[in-house]
Amino acid sequence: xxxxxxxxxxxxxxxxxxxxxxxxxxxxxxxxxxxxxxxxxxxxxxxxxxxxxxxxxxxxxxxxxxxxxxxxxxxxxxxxxxxxxxxxxxxxxxxxxxxxxxxxxxxxxxxxxxxxxxxxxxxxxxxxxxxxxxxxxxxxxxxxxxxxxxxxxxxxxxxxxxxxxxxxxxxxxxxxxxxxxxxxxxxxxxxxxxxxxxxxxxxxxxxxxxxxxxxxxxxxxxxxxxxxxxxxxxxxxxxxxxxxxxxxxxxxxxxxxxxxxxxxxxxxxxxxxxxxxxxxxxxxxxxxxxxxxxxxxxxxxxxxxxxxxxxxxxxxxxxxxxxxxxxxxxxxxxxxxxxxxxxxxxxxxxxxxxxxxxxxxxxxxxxxxxxxxxxxxxxxxxxxxxxxxxxxxxxxxxxxxxxxxxxxxxxxxxxxxxxxxxxx
Amino acid sequence: xxxxxxxxxxxxxxxxxxxxxxxxxxxxxxxxxxxxxxxxxxxxxxxxxxxxxxxxxxxxxxxxxxxxxxxxxxxxxxxxxxxxxxxxxxxxxxxxxxxxxxxxxxxxxxxxxxxxxxxxxxxxxxxxxxxxxxxxxxxxxxxxxxxxxxxxxxxxxxxxxxxxxxxxxxxxxxxxxxxxxxxxxxxxxxxxxxxxxxxxxxxxxxxxxxxxxxxxxxxxxxxxxxxxxxxxxxxxxxxxxxxxxxxxxxxxxxxxxxxxxxxxxxxxxxxxxxxxxxxxxxxxxxxxxxxxxxxxxxxxxxxxxxxxxxxxxxxxxxxxxxxxxxxxxxxxxxxxxxxxxxxxxxxxxxxxxxxxxxxxxxxxxxxxxxxxxxxxxxxxxxxxxxxxxxxxxxxxxxxxxx
Numbered sequence: 141x142x143x144x145x146x147x148x149x150x151x152x153x154x155x156x157x158x159x160x161x162x163x164x165x166x167x168x169x170x171x172x173x174x175x176x177x178x179x180x181x182x183x184x185x186x187x188x189x190x191x192x193x194x195x196x197x198x199x200x201x202x203x204x205x206x207x208x209x210x211x212x213x214x215x216x217x218x219x220x221x222x223x224x225x226x227x228x229x230x231x232x233x234x235x236x237x238x239x240x241x242x243x244x245x246x247x248x249x250x251x252x253x254x255x256x257x258x259x260x261x262x263x264x265x266x267x268x269x270x271x272x273x274x275x276x277x278x279x280x281x282x283x284x285x286x287x288x289x290x291x292x293x294x295x296x297x298x299x300x301x302x303x304x305x306x307x308x309x310x311x312x313x314x315x316x317x318x319x320x321x322x323x324x325x326x327x328x329x330x331x332x333x334x335x336x337x338x339x340x341x342x343x344x345x346x347x348x349x350x351x352x353x354x355x356x357x358x359x360x361x362x363x364x365x366x367x368x369x370x371x372x373x374x375x376x377x378x379x380x381x382x383x384x385x386x387x388x389x390x391x392x393x394x395x396x397x398x399x400x401x402x403x404x405x406x407x408x409x410x411x412x413x414x415x416x417x418x419x420x421x422x423x424x425x426x427x428x429x430x431x432x433x434x435x436x437x438x439x440x441x442x443x444x445x446x447x448x449x450x451x452x453x454x455x456x457x458x459x460x461x462x463x464x465x466x467x468x469x470x471x472x473x474x475x476x477x478x479x480x481x482x483x484x485x486x487x488x489x490x491x492x493x494x495x496x497x498x499x500x501x502x503x504x505x506x507x508x509x510x511x512x513x514x515x516x517x518x519x520x521x522x523x524x525x526x527x528x529x530x531x532x533x534x535x536x537x538x539x540x541x542x543x544x545x546x547x548x549x550x551x552x553x554x555x556x557x558x559x560x561x562x563x564x
Numbered sequence: 565x566x567x568x569x570x571x572x573x574x575x576x577x578x579x580x581x582x583x584x585x586x587x588x589x590x591x592x593x594x595x596x597x598x599x600x601x602x603x604x605x606x607x608x609x610x611x612x613x614x615x616x617x618x619x620x621x622x623x624x625x626x627x628x629x630x631x632x633x634x635x636x637x638x639x640x641x642x643x644x645x646x647x648x649x650x651x652x653x654x655x656x657x658x659x660x661x662x663x664x665x666x667x668x669x670x671x672x673x674x675x676x677x678x679x680x681x682x683x684x685x686x687x688x689x690x691x692x693x694x695x696x697x698x699x700x701x702x703x704x705x706x707x708x709x710x711x712x713x714x715x716x717x718x719x720x721x722x723x724x725x726x727x728x729x730x731x732x733x734x735x736x737x738x739x740x741x742x743x744x745x746x747x748x749x750x751x752x753x754x755x756x757x758x759x760x761x762x763x764x765x766x767x768x769x770x771x772x773x774x775x776x777x778x779x780x781x782x783x784x785x786x787x788x789x790x791x792x793x794x795x796x797x798x799x800x801x802x803x804x805x806x807x808x809x810x811x812x813x814x815x816x817x818x819x820x821x822x823x824x825x826x827x828x829x830x831x832x833x834x835x836x837x838x839x840x841x842x843x844x845x846x847x848x849x850x851x852x853x854x855x856x857x858x859x860x861x862x863x864x865x866x867x868x869x870x871x872x873x874x875x876x877x878x879x880x881x882x883x884x885x886x887x888x889x890x891x892x893x894x895x896x897x898x899x900x901x902x903x904x905x906x907x908x909x910x911x912x913x914x915x916x917x918x919x920x921x922x923x924x925x926x927x928x929x930x931x932x933x934x935x936x937x938x939x940x941x942x943x944x945x946x947x948x949x950x951x952x953x954x955x956x957x958x959x960x961x962x963x964x965x966x
Contacts, residue, residue: 261764261940312764312941323766323940339768340726341698374697377729402698404674410697475673532943542936 195432195493199501204229207497209435216417216455217424222438230503236278236433237494240270241513243294244491245520246303247464250293250310254468258528259310263324266294268431268463271490272397273298275436275458276365279444283360285351287335287344288367290325291397291462295367299334301327303520307527315530319537342375344368345394349381352390352453363447365440365456367395371402373416382420382453391447393440394423396457397430403466404475417457424451430460431488461488641824647817649791650680653798654718656827658688661716664802665692667707668720677722678758678817704730704755708738708807711753716802724759724811725771738807739782754801755809760851760901761949762814767937770945775907777809778879785878786832787811787850791821793876796830804832811878813851835882841871844895844963847886847912849875852899852950859955867966868959878908881915890920895962897929899955904932929958 196208206225213221228236247267253259266273273294276286288295296306301317309316310324317327318337327337335351338344348366355362372378373396385392396416400407407414417425424446428439439456446454461484465472473481498504504512543549550562644652658664666681672695675682684693696703700721707717721727727734734755741749761770777783784806788794794812801808838853839860848856853874860870871889875882890896896916898909909930916928931950938948960966 260942261762261766262769309940312939312944318940320941321767321937321939321944323764325766325768326940339766340729342729371698374699376699376701402669403677404670405695405697409673409695533939533941535944535947537941538934538936538939538944538947 195497197497197501205233205497205501207434209429209432209438211429211432211435213435213439214415214417214427214457215424216426217421218426218442221426222442226434226438228434230501233494233498233503236274237491237498237509238512238516239274239277239298240433240491240494241516242303242520243267243270243273243297245517246297246306247293249520249524250307251464251468253307253310253524259324260312261323262290263310263468264291264293264466265462265464265468266291268484268489269397269399269460270294271433271436272367272395272430272458272460274490275433276395276440278433278437279440280363280365282332284362284444285333285335285348285355285364286367287348287351287364288337289341289344289369289372290337290339291369292325292327292337296327296329296334296337299329300332301329301334303523304526307524308530311527311530312532313527313530314533314537315527319541320533321537321541342368342372342377344372345375345378345381346384348394349385349390349392352385352392353388356388356390361448363391363393363444365393365395367397369402370396370398370400370407370414370416371405371410373419374411382423385453386420386422389450389452392453393443393447394453394455396455397460398457399460399462401462401466401475403470406475415457417455420455423453423455425455425457427457427459430458431484431490432493433490641822643820643822644791645817646788646791646794646812646819646821647678647680649795649821649823650788650798650812651682651684653795654680654802655684655687657799657802658684658692661802663714664716664718665694666718666720667694667696667703669696669698669722671695671720676720678812678814680720700726700729701733705733705737707753708733708751711751711807712741712749716752716754718754718756718802721755721757723769723771723814724757724773725769727755727757727773728771728776731776734777734783734807734809735780739780742782742806750805751807752802752805753807754798754804755807756798756801756812758812758814758817760811760813760815761933761938761945764940764942764945765814765938766940770938772902772907772933773809774811774878774902775910778908778911782807783879784808784832785811786876787813787878789813789816789850789853789874789876791819792823793830793836793874795823796828797832797876799829800832803829808832811850815851830876833877833880833882835885836874836876837885838872838874839870841869841893843869843893844871844897844959845886845889845893846870846872846897846899846955846959847875848872848899849878849908850901852901855950855952856899856955859952859959862952862956863959866956866960868963870959875912881912883915883919886912886916887920890916890923894923894925896924897931897955897958897962899931899950899958901933901949904930904935907932926962929962931955931958 195210198206200206205228207228209224209226212224215221244267247265250259250263251265254263277298280286282300286295286299293306297303305315305317306327309318309320309322309327312320312323314320317329322328322337325337325339328334344366345368348364352364355364382394398416402410413419415427417427426439426442429435436458443454443456463481463485495509498509499506666684670677671681672685672690672693681693704719707719711717738751738753741751759772774785777785784804786797786801786808788797788810797810801810838857846856856872860872863870871893873885873889898912900907900909902908909932913928913930931954933950934948936948939945
C-alpha cells in the first residue's frame with residue numbers, strides 16, 4: 141500500500157481518462173462518471189509517499205525482528221501514539237501468517253459453499269480484513285470481550301473458534317457454535333468471550349458499552365472491543381453509547397472496520413465526515429492502517445493500556461478493505477472498480493505483507509510456505525467435508541433455549557392439542 | 565371500524581381515487597354493500613342465497629392468480645415479476661405527482677436491494693430518490709416530517725426488521741398526529757419493505773412486524789401477495805392521505821403474473837377473493853396465500869370446498885367480505901405467518917368471534933408461526949412456518965373427515 145509506482149500509475153491512468161472532479165467536492169457522485177480508484181489511490185499515495193512496497197524489517201542477533209509500520213498513526217486527543225517499529229519473532233510471524241491464511245481459506249471455501257447452496261441466507265465474507273482480527277488477538281486476551289456485527293467469520297476464528305464449528309454453523313448443523321440456530325450472522329464463543337455476531341447495523345456499540353460496564357462493575361482488569369463498520373458510524377445508538385461510555389469511564393474500545401462502503405453506498409455519499417476516530421470531541425481516537433497486522437496490533441495495545449488505566453473509552457479506526465461484495469448477493473463491482481479491488485490485492489494484501497517479511501528474513505523458504513498453504517487448505521477442506529456429514533438439529537431443538545427455565549413452562553405448537561413441549 | 569350490534573361494516577373508501585378502473589371497483593364495492601344491507605335485513609340466520617352473486621361480482625373486480633387478469637383487462641396485458649410490478653406502480657405515481665419521493669438505503673445508485681427502484685436515480689434524480697446513511701430512526705423521522713409539509717415520501721426499509729429502530733417514529737409521530745392536532749396535519753407517508761421468513765436469513769432478518777404495528781391507531785397496513793395487487797396497492801398507498809405500511813415478502817419478489825396494461829388502483833381496505841367455496845373460509849395474507857392454495861389442491865381432491873380469501877388489508881380488516889364469507893360457510897381457519905402471540909390472526913379471530921358468533925359452527929382455527937426466534941437451520945426454519953400439510957390437517961379437523 142505505500143505510494144508505490146504502480147499506484148501512481150493507476151492514479152495517472154484514471155486521471156488521464158478525464159475524470160478530474162473530486163467526489164468529495166461534488167458531494168453526490170454521478171453514477172458511471174465516477175472513478176473510485178482515483179480517490180482511494182490518491183489518498184494512500186499521499187499517506188505513504190516515498191515508502192517502498194516491500195515492508196522493511198531487520199533481524200537482530202537474538203533472533204528478534206524489528207518490523208517498520210510505514211503508515212503513520214493518526215491521533216485524536218492523544219499526546220503520543222504507538223511506535224512505528226514493532227518487535228516480533230519467527231514463532232509469532234508464522235502464527236500470524238497461519239491464522240490469517242486460515243481465515244482467508246475459510247472465507248473462500250464459504251464462498252464456494254454458498255454458490256453450491258450449502259450455505260443459504262446472507263453470508264458476509266471477511267477476506268481482505270484478516271489483519272484486523274489477527275492484530276486484535278495480538279493485543280487482547282481471551283479474557284477481554286469482543287463483540288462484532290454480521291461480518292464475523294474472521295473474528296470468530298480469531299477468537300479461537302474452529303473451522304469445523306464455523307462451517308457447521310453456516311450449514312445449519314447441530315455441531316455449529318450456535319447449534320445451527322444462529323447462522324452466519326450469529327456466531328458466538330462463550331468461553332473465549334466472543335459475544336457475537338449481530339445482524340442489525342449499529343447494535344454493537346450499546347451492547348459493547350454494556351459488556352464494558354459489566355467488567356467495570358466486577359472490577360475485572362479487562363477491556364471490551366466493540367466492532368462496527370463505517371456504515372454504522374451514523375447510527376444514533378452509536379452516539380448515545382459513546383456518551384454513556386465516556387460519562388462513566390467504561391473500558392470500551394470502539395473499533396471501526398472502515399472498508400469505505402456501507403453495502404453499496406460509499407462513505408463520502410453517506411457521511412458528512414468520512415473519518416471516525418476523530419468524530420467525538422471527548423473521546424480520544426487512533427487511526428491505523430487496517431491491512432497491516434502489526435499496525436493494528438500496536439494500536440490495540442495502546443487502546444488496551446488506555447482503557448485499563450481508567451481513562452475511559454477510546455476509538456480505533458482500522459482503514460481496511462473487503463475483497464468480496466457486502467454479502468454473497470452483492471457482486472461488489474457495481475460501485476467499485478475492478479481496478480481498485482485488484483490494486484488493493486496487489487498493494488495492500490495483509491497476508492502478502494507478512495509473507496514478504498518471512499521470506500526476506502529467511503524464516504522459511506517459498507516452498508515451505510507453499511506447503512503450509514497447502515496444508516491449511518487441506519485442513520479447511522476436511523473441516524468442510526466433516527461439516528457436510530454432520531446432522532441437522534432435530535425437531536426438539538425448535539423450542540429449546542427460548543427461555544432458560546426449569547419452571548415447567550409449556551409451549552404449544554401450531555396445533556394446541558397435539559404439539560406441546562415442556563420448556564427445560 | 566364501527567361495529568354495530570350485528571351489522572356488517574361498509575368498506576371505508578377514503579383516499580383519492582382518480583383513474584376510471586378504480587372507480588369501477590369502488591362502484592362494485594358500493595353496490596355490493598347496498599345489496600348486503602338489503603339482504604341482511606331479510607336473511608339473518610341462514611346462508612343467503614344472494615351471496616353467490618355477490619361473490620361473483622367480487623371475483624371479477626379483483627383479479628385472481630388463476631384467472632390470469634385477462635378478465636379485468638381489455639387489452640393483452642403484460643407479464644412481469646413482483647418487484648417489477650412494484651417498480652411500475654411507484655414509477656407511475658412518481659411521474660404523476662412530483663411530490664412523491666423515495667427515501668431509503670441503497671435505493672438510488674444501487675437500484676434498491678431488491679431492485680424495486682432500479683433506474684429511478686437516472687430518471688428522477690438523486691434528490692427524489694434519496695440514498696440515506698444507515699440511520700433508520702432519523703431518516704424515517706425525516707420522512708414523516710417532510711410528509712407533514714405536504715410531500716409524499718415512500719420510505720423503504722431494507723428489511724422490515726430494521727424498521728424496529730424507527731418504531732418510535734412510526735408509532736408515536738406518524739400514526740397519532742392527525743388526531744392529536746385535531747385534523748390539521750396529515751402524514752401521507754408510505755413505509756414499505758420486505759419482511760417475513762425468507763430462506764434461512766436468521767432470526768433478526770426474519771421478523772414479522774405486522775403484530776407490532778397493528779395496535780398503533782392512525783396507521784393503515786396492507787400486505788401485497790401478487791404482482792397485480794402489489795402494483796395496485798402501491799399506487800393506492802401513495803395516493804392515500806393516511807400513513808400506510810405496505811408489507812412485501814422476501815420470497816415473493818420473483819413471482820410472475822400478467823397484469824393489465826391500463827392503469828388501475830386496488831382498494832386499500834378490501835380483501836381479495838382467491839377461491840370461492842362453500843365449506844370453510846380460509847383467511848390468509850402474503851406468502852401464506854401460496855401455502856393455502858397449495859393445500860387447497862389436496863383438499864379439493866379429498867372432496868372439500870374451501871373458500872380462500874386473501875385479506876390484504878391488515879388494518880383495518882375488511883370485515884364486510886369476511887363476514888359475508890362466514891355467513892356462507894360457518895367455519896373459519898386463519899393461516900398466517902405472523903407470530904402466534906399477539907399476531908394478526910389473534911386480532912382477527914377476536915374480531916370475527918365478536919361480530920359473527922351466531923354464524924359460527926365451531927371454534928375459529930388459527931395457524932401461525934411458532935413463538936420462536938426463527939432458527940437459521942433449514943429443517944428447523946420449516947417447522948417454524950405453517951406448511952401446507954398442516955393446513956390440510958386443520959381443515960380436516962374443522963370440517964370433519966371425508
